[in-house]
Amino acid sequence: MKIVDVCAFYSPRGGGVKTYVGQKLALAERMGQDITILAPADQDIVVEFGPCARIQTIASPRFPLDRKYWYFGDERALHAALDKLAPDFVEASSPWRSPLMVANWRPEIPKALIMHADPLSAYAYRWLEPIVSRETIDRRFARYWDHLRQLGRLYDAVVCASENLSSRMKAGGVANVVTVPMGVEPRLFSARRRDPDLRASLLAECGLGTDATLLVAAGRLAPEKRLPMLVEAVTIAGRHRELGLAIFGEGRDDMHILRSIGGNPHIRLFRPERDRERFASILASADAFLHGCEAETFCMTAAEASASGIPVIVPDRGGAADFAKDRIELAYRAADPGDLVRAILALPGSFAVRPSDRTVRAMDDHFAALFGMYRNLTLGGLSSAA
Structure with a gap:
C-alpha cells in the first residue's frame, strides 16, 4: 500500500514527530508499506531512506513563531505533489489548515487525521484556565471545535494516541475518533x-x-x-x-x-x-x-x-x-x-531506586495496528485499532 503522510510538524532539528517519522520510515519496508513523508521546508528535495521510504519536501514559508518549523502555504503545490505520488492512503498530521487542503484532494482516496498536537491544551487551556473554567473556554473556542468536527466528517479516521485525547474529541462531537496508542523503539529502552x-x-x-x-x-x-x-x-x-x-x-x-x-x-x-x-x-x-x-x-x-x-x-x-x-x-x-x-x-x-524493565507497547505494534486500520479503510471499513 502506498501511504503519504502530509506531515506539517516535521522538522529535521528534532522533536517527538521527528522521532515518530524516523521509526515509521525504518519499519515501512518490513511491514510491506511504501511511505512518503511529505513535509514543508525551504526547498523542494527528496531524501531516500530505502526503496520504500522517503522524505519529500515542498518549498514553504517558515512558521513565524518557531522558525525551525514550516507550514504548507500553497494548496496547489501540495495537490500537485499528491497527484504525482498517487497514494492509496493519505495521512494528515496537523489540526490546523493543512488537513483541509488534504481533504480537498481527491475525496475518494481514504484519509486519516493523526492528532500529533492538542492546540486547545497547549494554548487555550494553558492561557485561560487559571481565569475561567474549561467549559467556558470551550464555548469561547466554539469555532475551533466546529473546525475539528468538520475534520471528523471529512476524514475516515481521527487517530489519537491516548484515551485522554480520544475521550475529549468524542465528548466534543468529533466523529470517527480511533485510539491507536504509540510505543517505544523495541529493544532500545531498558x-x-x-x-x-x-x-x-x-x-x-x-x-x-x-x-x-x-x-x-x-x-x-x-x-x-x-x-x-x-x-x-x-x-x-x-x-x-x-x-x-x-x-x-x-x-x-x-x-x-x-x-x-x-x-x-x-x-x-x-x-x-x-x-x-x-x-x-x-x-x-x-x-x-x-x-x-x-x-x-x-x-x-x-x-x-x-x-x-x-x-x-x-x-x-x-x-x-x-x-x-x-x-x-x-x-x-x-x-x-x-x-x-x-x-x-x-x-x-x-x-x-532499583530500575526494572516495564512492559511498554512497542512502536512495531502501533504501526501494525495503524497500517491494518488503513488497509481496512481502503477496503471500505473501519476497524477498532487499540
Whole structure:
C-alpha cells in the first residue's frame, strides 16, 4: 500500500514527530508499506531512506513563531505533489489548515487525521484556565471545535494516541475518533542500560555526588512544556534533599529557561542527545523522569523513561498521565508547582531506586495496528485499532 503522510510538524532539528517519522520510515519496508513523508521546508528535495521510504519536501514559508518549523502555504503545490505520488492512503498530521487542503484532494482516496498536537491544551487551556473554567473556554473556542468536527466528517479516521485525547474529541462531537496508542523503539529502552558511571557523571555536572537524586527532563524547549515550572519545583524541593536536574533539549524558550535556572548549580541545560543509544542509557541511569506538559497527545519521552524502568513524574492530564497510573503519588495536578514539589519529594532515596524493565507497547505494534486500520479503510471499513 502506498501511504503519504502530509506531515506539517516535521522538522529535521528534532522533536517527538521527528522521532515518530524516523521509526515509521525504518519499519515501512518490513511491514510491506511504501511511505512518503511529505513535509514543508525551504526547498523542494527528496531524501531516500530505502526503496520504500522517503522524505519529500515542498518549498514553504517558515512558521513565524518557531522558525525551525514550516507550514504548507500553497494548496496547489501540495495537490500537485499528491497527484504525482498517487497514494492509496493519505495521512494528515496537523489540526490546523493543512488537513483541509488534504481533504480537498481527491475525496475518494481514504484519509486519516493523526492528532500529533492538542492546540486547545497547549494554548487555550494553558492561557485561560487559571481565569475561567474549561467549559467556558470551550464555548469561547466554539469555532475551533466546529473546525475539528468538520475534520471528523471529512476524514475516515481521527487517530489519537491516548484515551485522554480520544475521550475529549468524542465528548466534543468529533466523529470517527480511533485510539491507536504509540510505543517505544523495541529493544532500545531498558533498565539494563543503567550505567552508574554515567549517572555519577551527570550528577557531577550538577555539582552533586552519587548520594543525590538525579532527575532528567527532555524535549522541545517551548512554553507549553513548562520547563521553568520544573526548575522552580526542583529548586524548592532541593532545599529538603539533594536533587540534580539534567534537561536535554533545544527550542525558542531556551533563554527563558536559563533565566529561571539562574545561579542554581544543580540544574543544567544540555543540548539534545542525538545518539539514541546514549539517550536510552541516560534515561535508564536517572532516578526519575520529570515532565511538565499537560498538552501531550502521547508523550514519547515519558514512554521511553517508563520502558527504562525509572519513575515518571508527570501531570495528571494529557497523554503523559498514562505512564504514572501505577504510581498515583507521582502524578501531580497539572500546572501546579506546589503539587509537583510534593511528587518529587515522594520519590524514594536514590539508594532505594532499583530500575526494572516495564512492559511498554512497542512502536512495531502501533504501526501494525495503524497500517491494518488503513488497509481496512481502503477496503471500505473501519476497524477498532487499540
